[in-house]
Amino acid sequence: MLATVGWCVALGGTTALDTLASQAFTGGDRRTVSIHLQRCVVLLWLLFVPVALLWAFIEPVLLFLGQGEKLSEDVQAFLRILILGAPGYIGFESLKKYLQCQGIMRASTYVLLAVTPVNFVLNVWLVHHTPLGLLGSPLAVATTYWLCFVLLIVFTCISPTHRKNDTWAGLQPAIVFDIRSCFSFLKLAIPGILMVGTEWAAFEIVALAAGRLGSLPLAAQSVIMSTDQILNTIPFGIGVAASTRVGNLIGARSAEGAKRASHASALLSVIVGSIVMLVLIATKDVFGYLYSDDDDVVHLVSKVMPLVASFQIADGLAGSCGGVLRGQGRQHLGALFNLVAYYVLALPLGITLAFHPNTHLGLQGLWIGQVIALFIVGLSEYAVVWGGTNWDKEVQKGIERNEAEAKRRQLHERLGIDSEE
Template identity: 80%
Template sequence: MSTTHLPTSQDERQPLLESEPATPTTAVSYGGTTTTSESATAASPPDAGGPGRLFVSLLVDSVPVILSYALQNSIQTSAILVVGRLGPDELSAAAFSLMFAMVTGWCVALGGTTALDTLGSQAFTGGERRTDVAIHLQRCIILLWALFVPVAIVWVYARPVLLAFGQTERLSRDVQAFLRILIAGAPGYIAFESLKKYLQCQGIMRASTMVLIAVLPINILVNILLVHNTSLGFLGSPLALSISYWLAFIFLVLFTAFSPTHRKNGTWGGLDLATVLDVRSCIDFLKLAIPGILMVGTEWAAFEIVALAAGRLGALPLAAQSIIMTADQILNTIPFGIGVAASTRVGNYIGSRSAPLAKRASHLSALLSVVVGGIVMITLIATKDLFGYLFSDDADVVRLVSKVMPLVASFQIADGLAGSCGGVLRGQGRQHLGALFNLVAYYVLALPMGITLAFHPRTHMGLQGLWIGQVVALFIVGFGEYAVVWLGTDWEKEIQKGVERNREQAKIRSMHQVEDQDNSC
């Protein structure tokens, strides 16, 4: 592929630090494709050569990311299935524990690392040095570990929290015991997610998928061994998960170390804690990470609230809700994967100062999500009367699933737009807008509406009412974010912000290098 065309004006081609001379053209690698850069300190994403080629490129990038998140979900699902053999109480405790971990802990990893969607992808193509990407990675891991500390405290004392929300004594006690052991695996989960983003910023999309394919069978075997063949029993599951998360991180480190593409990119420059822990840089990172956590966490929490509300409708709606939520979690990996591909490509183009390509990538990622969402929607509608049989033989449960499935199908296009446009916003560094849309759509409109429709005596629509609220929320988020991307984006301004981010990082690194030299003298 040919190189992305950088701005041609003399001013825009100046290095970010005027005191440092420009460097000659060098070859760099993006996703396994060698390209050239006008600076030895930054890489250029490949010019897609036209809308059709860029569309296909986004699709190709999305597939391994989708598989990666599906495999991550499978690791937890397999753990629940293994524990479920012990009995219904253990099954409920494991499922509830992992739901609680997802909303409180894993959203720190998945939401906080969205800061790398902005900083890492823009630094890869626009940074004064390619090793700036590794600085952002190190800062990401350290700060997200710090943000997990208060979450860990909540996990340690989860029992009184759950009792206060009306859960039973046994469930609260078992969930607390499960989460206390799972704390050991959380740093591994965060580090794995951070390293995965670091590679994705460089167009290396398949690494985490290959690692998770290797880890999944190990996870199943270790779960079976610890749960059914040791005295740990139920508590063997969080220990097995913790081992799996650390193995995933270690395997990904080894993959990265021996990756030819990663070595060609030259983004790793060693540990640099002085630059990593610079206060201004840490604050700038948190300004992106915390809205990213809210962006992810608010959506997940809203769906879990719907699940808890469904439990109050009775056993039948709860069973149907479990089937629908399981299906939705699987389907949600599709727009999320497209969003990751979009954020990486948009961030890379902003870093290389190519406004037309950044704009084109944002619109084509939205188109891709609409096409894929339309296919999923048609499939769900066509199979709505049979879908429930994949999980249950109860005719009443299958019938209720059939009634709700058209609602789930109806928001697939909107969910796709929310995923892809959310990715574009992350690539730009506007995570706060995604968080704002989610807060308003879910907590001001959707949840009050859904709960009213489900439980109010005049409507009493039950499970369908809850999902009508979710449909409304996703349409607001999906089309609202697309309107922002389409009508509310000044691409030249976003590029200038990217230039300023990279310039600030270069100044901070230079400052610490001077301090280190003075100290050594």
């Protein structure tokens, strides 16, 4: 759980490329796309340093929070090894965004399909057939992350589409570390981290709270969370497509096209969310048997499943419209909506409903809070996309971003030529 929240530095920070790289790709100076990539990797490596320090010395923190000594010691040992894979993970996520903004969407999928069986074999071998035991798992995962990064680099180098796009400007550290450009990147990356991290952390808090309800609610929570994580890949995928498409169209100075793409992604997410909702409601009484043969667990899952089904449309809107906001460069709005919806309203309400003597709704109470949060986030983001966006202004902002970055790159290149002369 701690690792999942920590990876938000990569998943959230790379959303800056949804804005900068996708707009630069169609905005005229394609070479700046690779500059954004290099800056992203370096800055996110630096941003991960505080997380790595926390992971490396997490044992006293866990003891302070009341966790057992053996558990705290094992978690710290686990995370210390996982740190080794962090640069590879960040590099893979950054390079994936770099390719996606160019319309190369399948490369990372092919790499993951190739690496998944390797990851499985490494885990089994290191955990069960070496003295490492538990610590073999983070070593396998860290190795897998680096393997993903290296294979994606190879795929990028041999991709004819990438070569045709002509986005690679070579390694240019002087331009990458330009102060104003770094600041512009961080203005998007940090809200992106908050946008992703606040939502993930909220669901992990619900999981922790469910553990205090007892073994039965915890078992049902595991079923529900596993299901929700799988289903969330659908709106997440729509959001990835939306951020790339909207960013490309803004870079191409097509305000009307970006607007249509935004509404199309929202409509698609509503249609898909409706289908998923109907399937979950129709199968709620037997769904739990996919995970457990305990009738009590299945019965509790059936009571909570209508709540999970009810927010599928809202979750779809949050995923698709969140992607639109990232394409525009308005990650701060997504972070703000999440903070208010989850931490001001949903979590306090859900925990109260779950544990207060007058209500004592248990697991249902926790998920009522999450339903409210997702509806607030989804409808708020859709309101921004539908009526709160001046698309001509977003295009103008994209023009200004691209021109400023292009001028800085050309200036650095000119200074380099002059110094050589």
